[in-house]
Amino acid sequence: MTFTTAHVSISLDGFIAGPGQSRENPLGIGGMRLHQWHFRAGEPGYEANVAARDDLLRQRGAYVMGRNMFGPIRGEWDLEWRGWWGPEPPYHAPVYVLTHHARDPVEMEGGTTFHFVTEGFDAALAQAREAAGEREVAIAGGASTIRQALRAGAIDQLTLDIAPVLLGSGERIFDGVPDRGFEPVEVTHTRHATHVRYRVGGQPDGPVG
Amino acid sequence: MTFTTAHVSISLDGFIAGPGQSRENPLGIGGMRLHQWHFRAGEPGYEANVAARDDLLRQRGAYVMGRNMFGPIRGEWDLEWRGWWGPEPPYHAPVYVLTHHARDPVEMEGGTTFHFVTEGFDAALAQAREAAGEREVAIAGGASTIRQALRAGAIDQLTLDIAPVLLGSGERIFDGVPDRGFEPVEVTHTRHATHVRYRVGGQPDGPVG
Numbered sequence: 397m398t399f400t401t402a403h404v405s406i407s408l409d410g411f412i413a414g415p416g417q418s419r420e421n422p423l424g425i426g427g428m429r430l431h432q433w434h435f436r437a438g439e440p441g442y443e444a445n446v447a448a449r450d451d452l453l454r455q456r457g458a459y460v461m462g463r464n465m466f467g468p469i470r471g472e473w474d475l476e477w478r479g480w481w482g483p484e485p486p487y488h489a490p491v492y493v494l495t496h497h498a499r500d501p502v503e504m505e506g507g508t509t510f511h512f513v514t515e516g517f518d519a520a521l522a523q524a525r526e527a528a529g530e531r532e533v534a535i536a537g538g539a540s541t542i543r544q545a546l547r548a549g550a551i552d553q554l555t556l557d558i559a560p561v562l563l564g565s566g567e568r569i570f571d572g573v574p575d576r577g578f579e580p581v582e583v584t585h586t587r588h589a590t591h592v593r594y595r596v597g598g599q600p601d602g603p604v605g
Numbered sequence: 606m607t608f609t610t611a612h613v614s615i616s617l618d619g620f621i622a623g624p625g626q627s628r629e630n631p632l633g634i635g636g637m638r639l640h641q642w643h644f645r646a647g648e649p650g651y652e653a654n655v656a657a658r659d660d661l662l663r664q665r666g667a668y669v670m671g672r673n674m675f676g677p678i679r680g681e682w683d684l685e686w687r688g689w690w691g692p693e694p695p696y697h698a699p700v701y702v703l704t705h706h707a708r709d710p711v712e713m714e715g716g717t718t719f720h721f722v723t724e725g726f727d728a729a730l731a732q733a734r735e736a737a738g739e740r741e742v743a744i745a746g747g748a749s750t751i752r753q754a755l756r757a758g759a760i761d762q763l764t765l766d767i768a769p770v771l772l773g774s775g776e777r778i779f780d781g782v783p784d785r786g787f788e789p790v791e792v793t794h795t796r797h798a799t800h801v802r803y804r805v806g807g808q809p810d811g812p813v814g
Contacts, residue, residue, distance in 0.1 A: 408787055408803075409779035410619040558767075560787035560803060562779055570618035570771055578617055578769035583799050585792040592799050594617075594769060 398525040402535040402542050403452050403555040404569065405430040405589070411566035412539050419468035422480060424566050430559045433589035447584060448557060448591040457531025458524035459491040460517070462541035466493045466510070478502055479510065487536075490527045492520040494541060517544045539567035546573040551596050554578070558590040607734040611744040611751050612661050612764040613778065614639040614798070620775035621748050628677035631689060633775050639768045642798035656793060657766060657800040666740025667733035668700040669726070671750035675702045675719065687711055688719065696745075699736045701729040703750060726753045748776035755782040760805050763787070767799040 404412050407430055414424030423430070434452065437445035467477045479485055479502075488507040499512040513520040524533045535545045545551050546569065582593040613621050616639055623633030632639070643661065646654035676686045688694055697716040708721040722729040733742045744754045754760050755778065791802040 409777075409782075558801070560789055562782060562784035562787070564781075564784075568618075572773075573618075573771060575771035575773075578771070579796055580769050580794055580799055581796070583792060583794040585789055585801075587788055587790070590789055590792050590799065590801050592767070592794075 397552075398457075398528055398531075398533050399552050400521075400525075400533045400535065400545070400550055401456075401553040401555070402537075402545060402551050403557075404537060404542060405434065405557040405559055406569070407559055407561045407563045407566075409562045409564065410568050410570070411563040412537070412542075412569055414563045414566040417464070417567075422468070424563075426561070426563045427566070429561045430557070430563075433557060433559065433586065436588070442586065442588060444584065444586040445588060445591075448555075448589070451555060451593075452557075453486060456487075456489060456534040457528025458489050459487055459534050459536045460520045460524050460541065460545070461491050461493050461536040462538045463493065463495045464540070465536060465538040466495075475499065478504065484508070490524070491536070492524045492527075494520050517541065517548065521545070521548075521550055539569050542569045543571060543573060546570070546596075549574075549576060549596075553593060554596055555591065555593045558592065560587075560589070606761075607666075607737055607740075607742050608761050609730075609734075609742045609744065609754070609759055610665075610762040610764070611746075611754060611760050612766075613746060613751060614643065614766040614768055615778070616768055616770045616772045616775075618771045618773070619777050619779070620772040621746070621751075621778055623772045623775040626673070626776075631677070633772075635770070635772045636775070638770045639766070639772075642766060642768065642795065645797070651795065651797060653793065653795045654797060654800075657764075657798070660764060660802075661766075662695060665696075665698060665743040666737025667698050668696055668743050668745045669729045669733050669750065669754070670700050670702050670745040671747045672702065672704045673749070674745060674747040675704075684708065687713065693717070699733070700745070701733045701736075703729050726750065726757065730754070730757075730759055748778050751778045752780060752782060755779070755805075758783075758785060762802060763805055764800065764802045767801065769796075769798070 406412050414427040417424040433445045436442045437449040484506040485508040492511050492513050495512050502510040578594040581595050584591045615621050623636040626633040642654045645651045646658040693715040694717040701720050701722050704721050711719040787803040790804050793800045
């Protein structure tokens, strides 16, 4: 089985995006604060965050991405929309985007191609695993796609960057997710975030129930 | 100002007690799983949890406790009720219990006295600080009392034992809490929990907003 991971930043109160997401503010109100550790990694005081950033940006064989992460969440997306990331997105691999609207693949610079999948999460994951071969598949986000992946038992390793921030409301990832066992296998931290890598399906205390 | 702390175990999905709390199951369904790291600290595989347990049980000068943590949460409590902890509770200090029902103090073995405060959280905290003098006050729980304390800005240090467990529903502690800044100042972990000590009011990324 293809090793499948997800790596997301989460607030102390459990949100991976703030309220009021929009084209102007895709992470929602306050959502950018979850990612300070990342954008500033390597700066003075943020040196120890580099390893977590490197893990986040580690090259995967393919990605699965939700519609809301790919484009603005209100209304139909513009068929000219090519993602938030400019001409050369940081994926450098096929990205399978969940959507209700069929669209031809969009080939970007640097090896990223966005494929649009209208048959749902399982189909997108199957295509990503096929494309990745022996390499890893990452569930890129957003919240609802990670929830779907967790509910489906599709994630082998979940890394959370727990940012010391309260957002008050927004998008959660664990709602409706059955507990298959999470085992913390690596924990690193700085003043700016606590990074916990969980093996999903680990049961440190014996059978879950 | 008296140094005021809280130390609670919390699930990966943000609950400090499960659903369906009752006299028979005061932590709610699954809630006991949050505390495995504590009850088993020192056993093989749990050695590194001893420091977190020692912090949890560290002697404070006085405690503030919610009504639901002191006694069963359904119906009027029995005036004979003397807490969940048997004749010698682990507090060894005055404990100020929030309640709507006046009651004479209950003196237990080992130095614990339960005082019943009907004037609300601020009054209970003031009495606890008075009793503690130079020593520390702990907000013992449960969830609603910790929420009140966080909302009031009364907590200087919050320690979370993040248990690798999903409870699905139950009691949260951050709802309606304004973000005064949380700075992780110490992180330890085992396979069974990630322990994060936050300085509340810390602002590692500059002004919060």
